[in-house]
Amino acid sequence: GPKVLQIPSHQIIDMGQMVTLNCDPVSNHLYFYWYKQILGQQMEFLVNFYNGKVMEKSKLFKDQFSVERPDGSYFTLKIQPTALEDSAVYFCASSSGLGESETLYFGSGTRLTVL
């Protein structure tokens, strides 16, 4: 089936530095999402993105976070600067459209460890 790729599976970074998480969504998908899961807690919605713009973001999407998809390549989540509480697994997802008939396809996640 369709695959969303997230590489690498694990990133370790020092607090205060910048990190960019990369997501290769399903080709021809137009809607993109990031979710965050802190160890032992639920996966939570961060942001969704369409046509170069953020459609909706949650309160977890701090000012230090930004997303983009330059030139139709990777969909990225940038955190600058990172904080200890940003340590979590970040899941990317994509879909071809919006609505009940659409299915979100998820990547296997990038585990971010902030030291």
Added chain:
Amino acid sequence: GDSVTQTEGQVTVSESKSLIINCTYSATSIGYPNLFWYVRYPGEGLQLLLKVITAGQKGSSRGFEATYNKEATSFHLQKASVQESDSAVYYCALSETGGNNKLTFGQGTVLSVIP
């Protein structure tokens, strides 16, 4: 806000036995939410198992089924006879109708099937 509750963090079942994983939800919208079960097999991304968008209906896939019970606000996942290959993490989720495909997840239930 919306919430999804899965009471069991871990379930262990012997192969060929029946399974039920409980899920209840609370949604703030006036209409009825869309309900989903997602599954994550070891080393893979989250994938949709089944979804039901109409209250009272039943969804089924790969031998699993779940019924949208609006009176009990429940969406329990059941299977009559589990296999070892069903060992995975199962997530119940909801999205608001007409929303931006924003999913609210439960905590997840780790299913271990013993041969």
